[in-house]
Amino acid sequence: MPHEDQRCHACNEGRPFPFFANFNVPADIGKLPNTPNEARQSACGDIQLVACGVCGLVENRKYDPNLIAFELGYEVSLFHTPTFQEYICGVCDRLIAKYDLKGKNLLEIGCGSAEFLSMICRKGGNHGVGIDPTVGIPSHDRCGSGSIKLIPEFYSDSHQQHIGDFVCCLSVFEDIPRPVDFLKSLRKSIGNRNVPLYFEVFNGHRAISQLEVWSIHYEQCNYFSLASLKNMFQLADFDVTNSGTCYQDDQYIFVEAIPSVTPQHVSCELPPEFNHDLNQFTTAFSSRVDWWTTKLEEYRTDGKRVVCWGSGGKGVTFLSSLPNADIIQQVIDINPVRQNQFMPATCQPIDGPDILEVEKPDVVVVTNVLYQHEIMETLASKNIECELVIA
Template sequence: MRTIDHPCPSCGSAAMIAFYEVHNVPVNSVLLVMTQEEALNFQTGDITLAACPACGFISNITFDEKLTQYSARYEATQGYSPTFNKFHRALAQDLIDRYDLHGKDVIEIGCDKGDFITMLAEMGDNRGVGFDPAYVPGRHPSPAADRLTFIPDFYSEKYADYHADFICCKMTLEHIPDVGEFIATVRRSIGDRPDTVVFFQIPNARYVLSDIAFWDIYYEHCSYFTRGSLARLFRRSGFEVKDLWTAYDDQYLMIEARPAAGAPNMSPLNGEESPVGALRMVDYFVEHYKARREEWRRELARMKAEGKKVVLWGGGSKGVSFLTTLGLTLDDVAYAVDINPIKTGTYMAGTGQEIVAPAFLKEYRPDVVIIMNPVYRAEVTADLTAMGLSPEIRTL
């Protein structure tokens, strides 16, 4: 670890502590890559994670947003998984019940293909506006279509005239480098409407650091938050933080905030760690990540030496990061499986594995299936059993 002269994008503090580096990683990990040649020659960038000792925020300080691409080729939906859909619908219902979202105006920043805001409109009879350059018209035909507007663009100051009773932003803030300015923009757009509810969901950095989940570190994720660093960002931006909680086996971090009428209450909520506490998590990660990577390299080398056929289940960001961080090739892992039919026949950025549908495994008959997210173990195991397969199952 080393202290570097780099301003914190969250609090503006002058110095950060660099603690983790990975070089030459794909700059996008969920774009639809149509040929193996394109995948093997995919543009790369560097990751240098640094923590702010003043607020606990973690940033990839070598991130260059000009290298990333968000368009119709960006395919990150998890909506083909029954496990995820159950969670997603339950979250929508919880938010509708919690904030009485019935006949209300809703904004979703970073709506992707429109799954979630469509649920909020249908389940609560709400009106919605979704912002995302990756939006694809017609992906989700809905009886609420006349109450939904989609703007295929990044949310910014130019959309500050769009107002809502409820503003949500799911799995987007981690893609934004200038988080301080972004949350300040959201606050300015609300103005003096104190009843506006703001809800954000992001990856939980405590989960990444404590589980030594190096596969959850990839180029598009340039910003990482724990409870404390997220709450401190919102308070600095003029919000009262009402609640912080986690979901999806602690992988997701949620925040409820409302605009403060004056100076926000700076008292931490239960579970918020201090900046010192965040640095302790960083220290733990630094002490263990090399051993964790070597453990997986040894395991995969053993499988290869024994002639075992290994596939990854999950053709998204975790899979790309797992393969590229470990330096794996097609000789180590031949295929990646994904239940999203739009990904079938595309390729993993950086390493070139073809992404196949689950039915492909009935003929291929793998010896080992490595599941990229343990949340899906029961679902994947059931799918394999239904196909008459009983490979060794490993999870990250």
């Protein structure tokens, strides 16, 4: 049997093995530096991904949440993207219909800017509580025929009085260290009430298996597959009632669960290709870094003006992984909150797309292929002709 402290803390059976590392990467992608000097001094941390062959949990063993400023000013909302707005509206309608969320008490763990919570409260006349250290100040406001209360704290057991009829958590669980411990604590707080949960996370295993090498960033400490996500809930005494992939087919994965009435021994399940998918990722990352290093030198030689589109996690990883990222002079982002700030560590200024009409690019590097068509339309509307390359 593995030594006690080498065992997986999620399933307590497997012995996690390392498969990928990236050192000295910017820790914080949500709160951006305001000056180039601040950008140069951005907190950096190491990534060492380990995987458990029993429950499938993939996590960054070197993760230190203290390096990240989860506070007011932290901004990773995708609500500025029409593609995402349409998607999240569909999730909202589905959950309201399925769980009859009308006039109910809802809790959202990690509500961010509370866009989803506002939508589900307004549409269903629900009373929502959102708990998130980034909401700034406490507030309690009407929202349609319902209401929203925001609490600027990390969710903990001390908030259990806010567990009402439904609990949701979107794009946050992948950032919570020791995910099974977190769920066990939530399970204990729910007690013998039949409170359904909806959890949605980034489909980390899809990104790894499809060799999306820029998708690994410091802030995300867990990379779930549908199988491992379900295992986490079962290990914490929840029954998974529904699960699947969502957003642009399979960008995200979700689990709907209810507390188990009779806890029993869980047999974790993983697909047979699990190890193979992980092992090919490191090779792909190195060759992508080499390819881009050469490509950027060609652009430098040719005197090309190169900009990067997207300042989110993929953009941060892309720039900070390349030794010659200084060839990229500017980063474009449509989210106004992220504009007029700087990329951590690599220091490129972030601007809105309008600046490209004045300072025309020769090359636009798209960090997230999902928004390629939106970007092409924006460039066309501004009569900007340039080379478009996917990072």
